Amino acid sequence: MTFSIVARSADGRLHGVAVASKFLAAGALVPAAEAEVGALATQAHVNLAYRPQGLALLRTGVAAADVVAGLTAADPGRAQRQLGVVGASGDGATYTGAECHDWAGGQAGDGWAVQGNILAGPHVVDAIRDAWLGATQPRFAERLVAALLAGDEAGGDRRGRQSAGLLVVAKGAGYAGTSDVLVDLRVDDHPDPVRELRRLLDIHTMLFERPDPATLLDLDGELAGEVSRLLAEAGYPVGAGGVDGALASWAGVENLEERIVPGRIDPLVLAHLRART
Template identity: 35%
Template sequence: MTFSLVARCAETGMFGVAVSSSSPAVAARCAYARAGVGAVASQNVTDPTLGPACLDLMQAGASAREAVAELVSQRDYMAFRQLLAVDARGVVAIHSGAKALGVVGEATGAGVVSAGNLLAAPGVPAAVVAGFEAATGHLGDRLVAAMQAGLAAGGEAGPVHSAGMMLVDKVAWPVAELRCDWDDAGAPIAAMARAWDVYKPQLEDYVTRALDPSEAPSYGVPGDA
């Protein structure tokens, strides 16, 4: 009941994850990324421990393929899981267990991998990857375009209600973590896109505010000097 992608920007080294689902708060359970290391999506009867574990393995020197293979061989219940990863070299990997739900699909590209379950059609992840590869600009723009392409290709078999996007760059925290945890109208990807349009121009300012508040621009709120 989820479709997602993880990706690395070849120009900047930034990593990102985007995900949408009919379940609530999908990004809280499924999206993981670490600056300089990689990005991971853990989905389909989700085990939230898989994301950090995969990132730990890659940080210790494993490739995305090695990290995913090790987890598949060592963890219980991997037949129920989907796990997507991209590493610092842009190598991608994916595991879709035999008990993944409904129509399952997966697709890879250069530095990007997408997968889904309970899909409207098995080609949805290929549409996500194609949307990412056709888009230009900031990694966040490309993630949004990819998810919109997946939705246009059918998305889930039923309406989606939550979506989220995480970006990491050169600092230890996510430089963007935007979520729509529930949308009754079934348009969480559109809500995520609107949030990104608002946040994108301020992204670097929030990093500056953390690193050197004396250089921070105005907060633009009532009472700010």
């Protein structure tokens, strides 16, 4: 009922799962991940116990292939299960039970595992693999969604489309540095869920991603004057806190607080301010 990719970033810092299915809210069931530990996808006849059990094994340093072997060996329903696992290092691993509905199968390599069932054919898995390995997207989450979209465009779930999900974790990378969950997005019921997931990820990137220091602009001179004028037009005149204080107040209302850097301005924030006023 599902196709997914489980992967680790090249530097080993990020782990994630992207999934799509002709099934309600697949993103609520399939993925699990823990920062600096690994990630997994349980699908076909989902076994939710695989999620905590699999992460517990990965936490102790068990290799992905051995996690798959251990989980499935202890499961009397393994013939109807499908599982993908990636650990903190090494190759990923994938498993497809003999009773999964055709077409079902998977592939795995260094830091990734791709699997699917009730697919249009094996070319769906090939497309996801090729998109992952040949990706040019600089951001890990975008790369996962691009790989998922390649599978969707190759035929995906042969029954149609309904839901998609994306989970990405990294140590301290969550909102305001208060969690390890960098991205957790779901499209539970939609006619084109993977493209909707990509749209949501674009919004998430704008609102929650920290700015690239190399792109920041100094908030002085003519630019500071323009920003002050725009803020005043938006109802946030510069006061005792200076331009930084007014900008921070405005950004908090616009949900852009993660992109605020004292004394400088993110070009994305500047563009948003200009567009708003």
